[in-house]
Every structure is written in structure tokens, then in C-alpha cells.
Amino acid sequence: MDLNTILQILDSTLRLATPLLFACLAGLFSERAGVFDIGLEGKMLAAAFMAASVAYFSGSVWIGLLGGVAASMTLALVHGVASITFRGNQLISGVAINFLAAGITVVVGKDWFEMGGRTPALEGPARFQDIVLPFAGTLRDVPLIGPIYFEVISGHTILVYVGLLAVLVTWWVLFRTRFGLRLRAVGENPESVDTAGVSVVGLRYTAVLICGFLCGLAGVFLSTGLTAGFTNNMSAGRGFIALAALIFAKWRPAYALMACLLFGLLGALENRFQNIDVFGIPIPTQFMQALPYILTVVILAGFVGKAVPPRAGGEPYVKER
Amino acid sequence: MNKLPKWVDIALIPFINLVLALVVSGLVVLFIGESPFEALSIMVNGAVGSSYGWGYTLYYATNFIFTGLAVSVAFQARLFNIGGEGQALIGGLGVALTCLAVPWPHWSLALPFAILGGAAFGAAWAAIPAYLQAKRGSHIVITTIMFNYIAATLLVYLLVNVLKKKGSMAPETARFPEGAFLPSAYDMAGWIGLKFSKSAPLNITFFIALICCVLVYLLIWRTRLGYQIRAFGHSEPAARYAGIPPVRITMITMMISGALAGLMGINAVMGEAERLVIDSVQGAGFVGIAVALMGRSHPAGVLVAGLLFGMLYQGGGELEFEIPAVSRDMILVIQGLVILFTGALDNMIRMPVERLFLRLRKGAA
Numbered sequence: 121m122d123l124n125t126i127l128q129i130l131d132s133t134l135r136l137a138t139p140l141l142f143a144c145l146a147g148l149f150s151e152r153a154g155v156f157d158i159g160l161e162g163k164m165l166a167a168a169f170m171a172a173s174v175a176y177f178s179g180s181v182w183i184g185l186l187g188g189v190a191a192s193m194t195l196a197l198v199h200g201v202a203s204i205t206f207r208g209n210q211l212i213s214g215v216a217i218n219f220l221a222a223g224i225t226v227v228v229g230k231d232w233f234e235m236g237g238r239t240p241a242l243e244g245p246a247r248f249q250d251i252v253l254p255f256a257g258t259l260r261d262v263p264l265i266g267p268i269y270f271e272v273i274s275g276h277t278i279l280v281y282v283g284l285l286a287v288l289v290t291w292w293v294l295f296r297t298r299f300g301l302r303l304r305a306v307g308e309n310p311e312s313v314d315t316a317g318v319s320v321v322g323l324r325y326t327a328v329l330i331c332g333f334l335c336g337l338a339g340v341f342l343s344t345g346l347t348a349g350f351t352n353n354m355s356a357g358r359g360f361i362a363l364a365a366l367i368f369a370k371w372r373p374a375y376a377l378m379a380c381l382l383f384g385l386l387g388a389l390e391n392r393f394q395n396i397d398v399f400g401i402p403i404p405t406q407f408m409q410a411l412p413y414i415l416t417v418v419i420l421a422g423f424v425g426k427a428v429p430p431r432a433g434g435e436p437y438v439k440e441r
Numbered sequence: 442m443n444k445l446p447k448w449v450d451i452a453l454i455p456f457i458n459l460v461l462a463l464v465v466s467g468l469v470v471l472f473i474g475e476s477p478f479e480a481l482s483i484m485v486n487g488a489v490g491s492s493y494g495w496g497y498t499l500y501y502a503t504n505f506i507f508t509g510l511a512v513s514v515a516f517q518a519r520l521f522n523i524g525g526e527g528q529a530l531i532g533g534l535g536v537a538l539t540c541l542a543v544p545w546p547h548w549s550l551a552l553p554f555a556i557l558g559g560a561a562f563g564a565a566w567a568a569i570p571a572y573l574q575a576k577r578g579s580h581i582v583i584t585t586i587m588f589n590y591i592a593a594t595l596l597v598y599l600l601v602n603v604l605k606k607k608g609s610m611a612p613e614t615a616r617f618p619e620g621a622f623l624p625s626a627y628d629m630a631g632w633i634g635l636k637f638s639k640s641a642p643l644n645i646t647f648f649i650a651l652i653c654c655v656l657v658y659l660l661i662w663r664t665r666l667g668y669q670i671r672a673f674g675h676s677e678p679a680a681r682y683a684g685i686p687p688v689r690i691t692m693i694t695m696m697i698s699g700a701l702a703g704l705m706g707i708n709a710v711m712g713e714a715e716r717l718v719i720d721s722v723q724g725a726g727f728v729g730i731a732v733a734l735m736g737r738s739h740p741a742g743v744l745v746a747g748l749l750f751g752m753l754y755q756g757g758g759e760l761e762f763e764i765p766a767v768s769r770d771m772i773l774v775i776q777g778l779v780i781l782f783t784g785a786l787d788n789m790i791r792m793p794v795e796r797l798f799l800r801l802r803k804g805a806a
Contacts, residue, residue: 158582158586198781201786202781202785202786203785206785206786206787206788206789206792207788208784208785208786208787208788209521209784209785210785211521211523211582212521212730212734212780212784212785213781213784213785213786215523215727215730215780215784216777216778216780216781216784216785217777217781218777219727219773219774219776219777219780220773220774220777220778220781221777222770222773222777223770223771223772223773223774223775223776223777224469224770224773224774224777226768226770226773227469227473227767227768227770227771227774228469228472228473230766230768230770231473231474231766237768237770357590360586360587360590363583363586364583364587367583404598404602406594406595406597406598406601407594407598409590409594410590410591410594410595413587413588413590413591414587414591416583416587417573417579417584417587417588417591420573420577420579420580420583420584421573421577421579422577422578422579429580
């Protein structure tokens with residue numbers, strides 16, 4: 121493997137990690153507030169569809185972004201009503217949202233575009249364009265640093281950089297603001313938050329809606345950044361890989377970035393090579409595909425560091441009377 | 442005393458939930474500019490209007506009864522087994538390996554062994570998440586989701602690299618020996634001199650599914666083990682105090698659940714495809730969740746809900762055929778709404794209904 125191949129793989133690692141990262145941070149907000157969310161997949165899919173459709177109709181990717189985020193937040197609201205207001209089972213609500221999104225994107229897509237559920241290809245301002253960062257061209261000839269800057273760091277769509285920034289913002293909000301402290305408290309011990317006179321319901325709704333917003337960005341990136349248009353079931357299990365990354369990261373923002381980059385790297389390697397030899401033993405691609413899931417099970421089993429979820433996760437809060 | 446009459450709990454509330462799900466689905470059909478009533482009549486007609494329709498409806502129902510029972514048994518112990526999909530895939534592998542291992546002389550000999558193969562493989566695939574939950578405290582919902590994906594990739598690997606028929610491009614096993622073909626509804630109708638559609642995939646497995654409903658009922662409500670499972674589901678600390686071993690109950694319950702999901706392979710792999718293909722389950726594992734929720738985790742309820750979802754799947758297929766503008770994926774929308782209303786939004790209906798009955802009772806007293 122020469123340097124160029126390595127740089128290309130790293131470049132696509134960053135690209136593939138971005139939707140995982142948004143979805144993972146989305147789950148982080150929700151689960152830190154004590155609302156489990158296995159509906160990341162569905163929200164991402166719905167956002168991808170709406171973003172591509174609205175961008176196609178309006179010709180502007182930014183209006184598409186609003187549409188995608190709105191779709192995801194609507195489903196997040198459904199999840200909130202079911203699991204916070206009506207104290208339903210959060211896992212079941214997530215499963216329902218995944219089916220709803222998988223079905224409705226195709227049903228409505230077929231009706232709008234008559235292309236078997238796909239949207240037409242997006243062109244020009246209807247999709248996100250790659251950005252060349254300043255000095256990328258001039259620095260290109262500097263040994264090592266130049267090519268890394270040019271190939272890996274520069275030349276992505278804006279959402280990739282927003283994703284990286286979101287990690288920092290998430291960390292700051294959760295660990296350096298009063299809101300973040302309360303949000304984490306409501307996921308560990310809602311009674312204490314309630315006793316302090318802060319609304320548990322309000323905090324949880326806010327967290328679920330932030331989750332919807334970030335999940336929306338993940339979907340928007342899928343259909344208008346990573347590719348140019350929506351295809352059936354294009355989230356393809358990414359919502360669950362993001363969930364895996366969240367557990368892998370033990371519900372922490374910086375670790376989430378690393379977990380998503382790791383899973384992105386696995387995806388990039390799998391796209392690039394059909395078969396990989398490790399010390400002469402061929403590794404089948406299917407093993408690479410299953411690796412994120414296997415790693416998550418190993419982490420969950422506590423054989424390599426224990427992942428402890430927020431204590432009140434999954435439990436609806438019932439105020440004492 | 443504010444408990445609801447039993448019929449309200451097991452019939453009226455699920456019915457209202459189902460109607461709500463159908464109303465919202467109807468709105469979706471209306472949204473894309475088609476008539477919901479026409480769509481409903483096509484679906485019902487397509488599902489039960491001919492022996493061909495029934496043949497498919499009952500075939501799908503057989504799959505859903507197995508996966509629905511699987512989810513229900515786990516629910517009794519308050520374990521949410523979301524891994525029916527993977528367990529059914531691996532169960533299908535067990536069925537296929539049994540069928541291919543021996544040149545079976547007659548189906549009646551192959552069937553018991555295939556049942557053992559499917560159940561054992563399904564149970565084994567459920568045993569790992571169960572062990573991790575019981576011994577290491579790993580959340581069973583997450584591990585079973587992960588095991589669905591691992592099962593799918595494992596099966597692709599095996600079919601592409603190991604089990605593929607020599608000289609064939611398609612990733613599927615060779616056809617099973619003729620002695621392993623199960624009698625279809627057409628054959629069985631012939632035995633008693635009746636006619637049934639020849640092309641429908643309904644086969645003898647339907648009766649095995651019915652037997653499983655009875656066996657699950659007897660297990661849960663008529664045996665010591667069933668009592669332990671229910672007690673464990675009601676309150677783990679209480680069960681522990683009463684000397685019920687939690688690790689053992691978790692393992693046994695999940696393995697029974699996995700075995701039931703694995704039995705779906707008898708219907709789909711042995712009965713219908715007569716070979717193992719990449720995706721023999723086609724989402725039936727997830728439908729099992731909806732079926733178990735609607736059926737209130739009771740075998741009788743699972744039977745009724747399984748039939749309803751069988752109708753939905755067959756009718757939904759016909760729907761796209763008759764009105765091309767309505768996609769087959771409408772089934773997923775309805776399924777999602779049924780899970781949402783019967784599962785997650787149950788309290789939305791339950792609370793007002795409870796209040797209503799309380800007021801009625803006060804008025805009567």
C-alpha cells in the first residue's frame with residue numbers, strides 16, 4: 121500500500137464516519153437524558169428522503185436540509201409523545217418508527233417521482249459541494265503534511281466539518297453548561313431533578329428533539345452529501361452501527377468520534393478491498409461488515425472495559441403524588 | 442377496584458388500537474391520492490377471496506405465528522427478544538443442513554429431524570445473548586439486534602463460500618432431496634378429496650404452528666417452569682427470593698424463544714423454497730414483535746394476530762398489483778403503525794377507557 125492509497129482510505133473514512141457521527145451524537149443526547157432510542161435508523165432514513173425530495177423540488181440543498189431535519193424531528197416528537205407523555209415502551213416505539221420510515225419513504229417516493237422509490241439525481245446547488253480549504257493547493261507540495269491536508273482534511277462537504285464541530289459543541293453543552301448537567305441528571309436520577317424543581321418532562325422532550333435534529337443532519341448528509349439523491353433503504357443499518365458506536369463510546373462525545381472513525385475506517389477498507397490478508401490469513405469481507413456488531417457485543421459483555429448505560433435509561437418517569 | 446373487565450383488556454383495547462392504525466394508514470393512502478376503501482377491499486379480497494389467496498395468507502401466518510410465539514415467550518419473562526430475525530435465519534440454516542445431510546427416503550422421517558435441527562440452531566443463536574444478559578448484564582435488546590446483523594453476514598459468507606451449489610452463480614444451496622419435500626396444501630387437500638390452489642406455498646407446517654400454540658399455552662400456564670417464567674417476568678427480586686434461579690430462567694426462556702423462531706425455517710426453507718437462500722426470513726422476525734404485541738403475548742392472541750398479519754402481507758402484495766400507485770411497502774407503514782398504537786401508545790387509549798369504565802361502575806353502584 122502506497123501513501124496515496126492510505127490517504128484515499130483515510131479520506132473516505134472521514135466521509136463514511138460523518139453520518140455515523142451525527143446519529144451517534146443524536147443518540148447520545150437522547151440516552152443521556154434517559155430515553156433509549158433504537159429509532160435512529162428510521163429517523164435518518166426519513167430525513168434522507170425528505171432532504172432529497174425538497175432539495176429536488178426547490179433546487180436548493182439548504183431548503184432540503186430544513187425539510188430533512190423537519191421530518192426527523194417529527195418522528196422524534198412521536199417517540200417523545202409515546203415514551204414520555206404516554207410512558208410507553210421506548211424500545212417498542214423505536215421499532216415502530218423504523219418500520220414507519222422504511223415504509224412511508226418508499227410509498228410516498230413512488231407516488232412523487234415514479235422511480236420505484238428513488239428520487240431523481242440531484243445536481244448543482246441541489247446538493248452539497250465539496251469545499252477546498254484555504255491553501256490546500258499551495259501546501260500540496262509540502263512533504264507529508266501537504267498531501268494529508270489536501271487529500272484527507274480538505275475537499276469535503278460542509279456537513280463533514282459541522283459534524284466534527286458538533287462533537288466539540290456536544291461535549292461543551294453536556295459537560296460545561298447548566299442545561300447539560302440537568303440533562304445528564306435526568307438520565308441518571310430523574311427524582312433528584314424533579315425535587316430541584318426542574319421539569320423532567322421538559323428536559324426529556326428537549327433531549328429527544330435535539331436527537332431528532334442531529335439525526336436529521338445524518339440523513340441529510342446521506343442523500344445530499346455522500347450521494348446525490350435518495351435510494352430505497354439507503355440508511356442500510358447505519359442507525360444501528362451508530363447505536364453500536366454509542367455503546368462503544370460509553371456515551372461520551374470524544375470517544376464517540378473515535379468509535380465512528382473506527383467504524384468508518386472498517387467501511388472504507390471494505391469498499392476498497394474485496395479481500396484483506398492479515399499475516400497471510402484471508403479475511404472475508406463479511407467479517408469486516410460484521411465487525412462493528414461483534415465489537416459492540418464484546419464491549420457490552422464487559423470483557424474489554426465495561427459500558428454502563430445511564431441509570432434511568434428506558435424507564436418512564438412517574439411523578440409521585 | 443379499578444381493574445378493567447378482561448374482555449376490554451384483551452379484545453376492546455387492541456381492537457381500538459388496530460382501528461386507529463388502519464385509520465392513519467388510510468390517511469396515507471388518501472395522501473397519495475387513492476381511495477382507502479378501495480384499497481381495503483382489494484386487500485381483503487386478495488387475502489381471503491380465493492384458495493390461492495388463503496394459501497398465501499396462511500403461509501405467511503405460519504411464519505408469523507412462530508416468530509410471534511418466540512417474542513411472546515420472551516415477553517412473559519419480561520425479556521424483549523428483538524433477535525427473532527437472526528434466530529429464524531440460523532434456524533433455517535439448521536433445517537437446510539439437516540435436509541441436505543441425508544438422502545431422506547420420506548418426508549415423515551425428515552420432518553422430525555429438521556424440526557430438531559431448526560430448533561437447536563435457533564436456540565443456540567439465542568443462547569449467546571441470553572448468557573450475556575444473565576451473566577454479564579449486557580442489554581438483551583442491543584445484543585439481539587447485533588446478532589441479527591451478525592447472523593445475516595454469517596449466512597452470506599456461508600452461502601457464498603461454503604454451501605453454494607457447485608457450478609452455480611446464485612448464492613444458495615442445492616435443492617433438497619425429494620424425500621425432504623413437505624406435503625403442500627394441494628397434496629393434503631387431495632388426500633381428503635378436496636381441491637386447493639396448486640401454486641400457493643401453504644404446507645403441513647401450518648399444523649405444526651397450531652400445535653406450537655397449544656404447547657406454548659400449556660408450558661406458560663400449566664407447568665412449573667411456566668410459572669417460574671411468569672414470576673420472573675413480574676418481579677425479578679420476588680422470583681429470586683422465592684428461589685427461582687434468574688440465570689437459568691433467562692437462559693431457558695430465551696432458548697425456547699430462539700427455538701420457536703428457528704422453527705420458522707421448516708415453513709420457509711423446507712416447505713416453500715426447498716433450498717436455503719440468502720434471505721429466507723424476509724422480515725418475519727420483526728413482524729413477530731407486532732404479532733406478539735397485538736396478541737397480548739398469549740398464544741390465542743398470537744394466532745389471531747398472526748392470521749391478521751398474514752392477510753396484511755398477502756393483501757398488500759395484491760394491492761400493488763391492482764393499484765400500481767400504492768406500493769407494497771404500504772405493509773411496512775401499517776405494520777409500523779400497529780406496533781406504535783398497540784405497543785408504544787397503548788396508554789393513550791387505555792387511560793381514557795379505564796376512566797370511562799370507572800365512571801360507569803360508579804354510576805351502576
